[in-house]
Amino acid sequence: MIVGDLARRELEQRLNGSGLGIQFGPFNLRIRSNLASFAALAHQLYAPYPMLEAEAISDFHVAIASPPGLRRWWRRQASFTLDGRSPFAPYTVEHAFPALEWGINWCVATRAHHLLMLHSAGVERDGQAILFPASPGDGKSTLCTALVHSGWRLMSDEFGLVRPEDGLLLPLPRLIPLKNESIDVIRRFRPAALIGPSFLGTRKGTVAHVQPPADSIRRAQEPAKPRWFVFPRWIAHAPLSLMAMPKSQAFLKVATNAFNYEVLDETAFRLVADMVDHCDCYSLSYSDLDEAVAALDELSRDA
Amino acid sequence: MPCSLAGRLLATPEGRRLAWQRWDGIYLVYQPSSAETHVFNETTALILRSLEKGPLFAKELKQLTEDSLGIEPGGLGADEFEFATSRLEELGLIDCLDEALAVR
Amino acid sequence: MLEARENRRARELLLTALRTPERLPTLPAADWELLLRVARRVRLLGRIESDLSQAALLEDIPARAAAHLRAARNVIEHRKTLISWEVNRILWALKGIEVPLILLKGSAYLLADLPPARGRIFADVDLMIPEERIAEVEERLVESGWFKTQIDLYDDRYYRVWMHEIPPLRHQERGTEIDIHHRLLPRTSHLRSEPGPLFAAARPLADPRLQILAPADMVLHALVHLFLEGDPDEGLRLRDLVDVHDLLCHFGQLPGFWATLAPRARELGFERPLFYGLHHALRLFATPVPPAVLQEMANAAPAWPIRTLMNHLIARALLPDHPDHPSRLGNLGRWLLYLRSHWLRMPPGLLIRHLSRKAWLRFRGYRKRIDLAQLDLKQQ
Numbered sequence: 073m074i075v076g077d078l079a080r081r082e083l084e085q086r087l088n089g090s091g092l093g094i095q096f097g098p099f100n101l102r103i104r105s106n107l108a109s110f111a112a113l114a115h116q117l118y119a120p121y122p123m124l125e126a127e128a129i130s131d132f133h134v135a136i137a138s139p140p141g142l143r144r145w146w147r148r149q150a151s152f153t154l155d156g157r158s159p160f161a162p163y164t165v166e167h168a169f170p171a172l173e174w175g176i177n178w179c180v181a182t183r184a185h186h187l188l189m190l191h192s193a194g195v196e197r198d199g200q201a202i203l204f205p206a207s208p209g210d211g212k213s214t215l216c217t218a219l220v221h222s223g224w225r226l227m228s229d230e231f232g233l234v235r236p237e238d239g240l241l242l243p244l245p246r247l248i249p250l251k252n253e254s255i256d257v258i259r260r261f262r263p264a265a266l267i268g269p270s271f272l273g274t275r276k277g278t279v280a281h282v283q284p285p286a287d288s289i290r291r292a293q294e295p296a297k298p299r300w301f302v303f304p305r306w307i308a309h310a311p312l313s314l315m316a317m318p319k320s321q322a323f324l325k326v327a328t329n330a331f332n333y334e335v336l337d338e339t340a341f342r343l344v345a346d347m348v349d350h351c352d353c354y355s356l357s358y359s360d361l362d363e364a365v366a367a368l369d370e371l372s373r374d375a
Numbered sequence: 376m377p378c379s380l381a382g383r384l385l386a387t388p389e390g391r392r393l394a395w396q397r398w399d400g401i402y403l404v405y406q407p408s409s410a411e412t413h414v415f416n417e418t419t420a421l422i423l424r425s426l427e428k429g430p431l432f433a434k435e436l437k438q439l440t441e442d443s444l445g446i447e448p449g450g451l452g453a454d455e456f457e458f459a460t461s462r463l464e465e466l467g468l469i470d471c472l473d474e475a476l477a478v479r
Numbered sequence: 480m481l482e483a484r485e486n487r488r489a490r491e492l493l494l495t496a497l498r499t500p501e502r503l504p505t506l507p508a509a510d511w512e513l514l515l516r517v518a519r520r521v522r523l524l525g526r527i528e529s530d531l532s533q534a535a536l537l538e539d540i541p542a543r544a545a546a547h548l549r550a551a552r553n554v555i556e557h558r559k560t561l562i563s564w565e566v567n568r569i570l571w572a573l574k575g576i577e578v579p580l581i582l583l584k585g586s587a588y589l590l591a592d593l594p595p596a597r598g599r600i601f602a603d604v605d606l607m608i609p610e611e612r613i614a615e616v617e618e619r620l621v622e623s624g625w626f627k628t629q630i631d632l633y634d635d636r637y638y639r640v641w642m643h644e645i646p647p648l649r650h651q652e653r654g655t656e657i658d659i660h661h662r663l664l665p666r667t668s669h670l671r672s673e674p675g676p677l678f679a680a681a682r683p684l685a686d687p688r689l690q691i692l693a694p695a696d697m698v699l700h701a702l703v704h705l706f707l708e709g710d711p712d713e714g715l716r717l718r719d720l721v722d723v724h725d726l727l728c729h730f731g732q733l734p735g736f737w738a739t740l741a742p743r744a745r746e747l748g749f750e751r752p753l754f755y756g757l758h759h760a761l762r763l764f765a766t767p768v769p770p771a772v773l774q775e776m777a778n779a780a781p782a783w784p785i786r787t788l789m790n791h792l793i794a795r796a797l798l799p800d801h802p803d804h805p806s807r808l809g810n811l812g813r814w815l816l817y818l819r820s821h822w823l824r825m826p827p828g829l830l831i832r833h834l835s836r837k838a839w840l841r842f843r844g845y846r847k848r849i850d851l852a853q854l855d856l857k858q859q
Contacts, residue, residue, distance in 0.1 A: 128543075131543065156802040157802075183550060186551060240528055318398065341396075349396075409561075410564070467571065
């Protein structure tokens with residue numbers, strides 16, 4: 073059963089009561105909210121995601137709700153809580169949806185230490201994955217969104233989840249938050265993509281969420297083999313360039329940016345070293361999304 | 376507290392238990408005892424590897440490193456050598472053996 | 480009613496898991512889910528992992544629960560490495576100066592390989608050195624790459640004038656903090672805490688540059704830590720009582736240990752913490768305390784109304800609430816015990832100033848909540 077099978081009212085009742093159980097890749101979430109505006113967005117944007125079976129253990133109990141007490145009357149706020157505790161200052165109620173989405177990422181980043189968590193987007197085709205490690209402002213989300221709307225499967229827009237037992241990449245196909253100009257870039261690139269409302273003036277500027285293709289969400293339990301590291305950079309008017317990157321440099325970029333490279337000790341060193349050793353590493357600069365997608369398509373055809 | 380050129384140097388037990396990965400003439404070295412990942416150049420890596428076999432006087436070590444690097448005797452600057460050894464000592468990978476000879 | 484029932488269920492699950500881990504493989508999924516939540520709150524996930532791992536039962540529990548336990552274990556193993564390494568580097572930095580260096584709490588359990596080290600999370604390195612040697616040690620560490628962590632003038636003065644430790648030091652390249660103590664309790668404490676006898680009785684480790692407290696002293700320190708270093712949100716740390724239980728089971732096998740415990744508590748002025756600690760360890764974990772010791776301690780008990788009230792508060796504060804049903808009574812109990820622990824540590828005038836400052840900082844959101852504006856996920 074998927075969230076879209078629920079009537080809007082039923083979804084709202086669950087959010088208000090025992091919580092909406094929803095599966096995001098390896099993680100089971102239970103989400104509560106007393107905000108009608110949140111329920112409406114969840115009904116639309118979470119529609120293709122599977123709901124939890126009755127017997128499933130939830131990994132994270134999160135809520136986005138107006139805080140109790142007097143404060144709710146003079147300023148409408150939404151507070152993110154994990155297990156009943158609120159690690160962050162409250163948000164204005166209009167930003168409840170991005171706040172919850174962000175909060176869920178925070179849960180994963182701070183708790184899922186049974187996996188190596190690279191800070192990286194990832195897409196897959198024919199069982200082989202490209203990882204796009206993050207550095208701020210490089211537009212990995214934009215490129216990743218363009219690729220998943222061009223025949224690639226979304227692994228994740230934020231997390232390169234590596235299973236220590238076999239070094240395989242686990243999918244976490246969540247909504248992709250686009251920022252500022254990228255929203256219009258993607259609207260032009262793929263008008264058919266389902267994009268949620270734009271939230272203005274969040275702590276990260278304007279944010280809008282793209283729903284991944286249904287196929288990526290359906291195959292959220294299907295791991296992939298890391299095959300390429302591509303370090304993308306969007307540069308205005310730049311010609312396309314895809315150049316081999318020295319492995320030592322790739323290693324350092326991947327390791328220093330990971331969420332929990334340090335925590336996993338030698339396991340992390342070995343995993344990252346193996347991945348970098350077995351993957352082809354490139355730096356990519358581009359200004360045109362179609363050109364970048366074509367170049368990466370070609371890369372995968374040659375493999 | 377660098378060892379002077381008169382002192383003897385030795386790899387610590389921690390300095391012998393490392394995981395090495397070499398690419399493009401750069402060494403990525405994982406130290407299980409401290410959970411740190413180091414980046415060493417050829418010189419630093421050679422110094423450490425030479426000391427795995429047993430203690431050496433700093434002078435001998437310097438000559439051996441120059442040999443391995445294929446540069447002429449004295450080609451390795453004393454300051455570069457001392458920087459590498461004192462860094463390795465700070466990381467707990469090598470140790471000064473002769474306390475009395477070590478200059479603080 | 481629902482609240483009370485759910486809170487009872489949460490506590491019973493936690494205690495059952497700690498007392499009889501071998502029964503965990505039969506736990507239904509819904510109970511696992513709640514157990515993971517409460518055990519995480521009191522930071523005992525690692526303990527449960529370690530118990531199951533020892534009994535080779537990790538394969539027999541739901542995979543999703545095992546993943547959470549694995550995550551806890553990975554963090555713990557990493558912290559253990561960092562703590563041991565920090566001690567290694569401290570010894571390197573102090574090469575050539577002879578100073579008695581007593582490891583305290585987690586650092587001691589870890590380096591001496593004592594049972595409480597199992598599955599326990601370690602935060603900082605805690606050391607005790609004679610007060611007159613502190614300046615020298617601090618100077619040497621600062622020369623060798625450590626720095627004094629940034630704290631404001633109020634905090635610095637508070638530490639130097641009133642406390643039992645100096646402001647924490649941290650190495651430039653590593654994250655672990657070193658807390659250097661010169662006594663077990665603040666100077667201002669109502670309880671005496673002359674460090675002389677502790678140094679005299681300390682035991683060397685295999686590496687003779689390091690020492691740990693004598694068995695009875697170590698138990699008493701764990702109890703003092705449990706009852707006097709509370710946290711207003713967390714109440715009394717159940718994991719500290721687990722430490723005490725482990726230490727008592729371990730040292731209890733040594734000849735003469737039980738005979739020295741109560742007299743030592745009297746000598747050091749820690750009878751009350753020992754009285755309450757034995758009572759609750761026995762009640763929650765059935766710690767094998769000889770009847771003679773309990774009888775001896777009965778003389779140290781406070782008068783019954785206080786005793787009953789305290790035992791009730793302690794019982795409430797040691798165990799967590801159900802995360803979805805926080806109990807107001809439990810919160811009140813935790814707050815009262817926090818006040819009491821500060822009461823015992825400071826004279827009233829200073830206490831009011833200190834607490835009002837803490838409350839003010841909390842009101843301003845200082846260190847309490849993270850503002851996401853400056854943060855990327857990565858920095859968490």
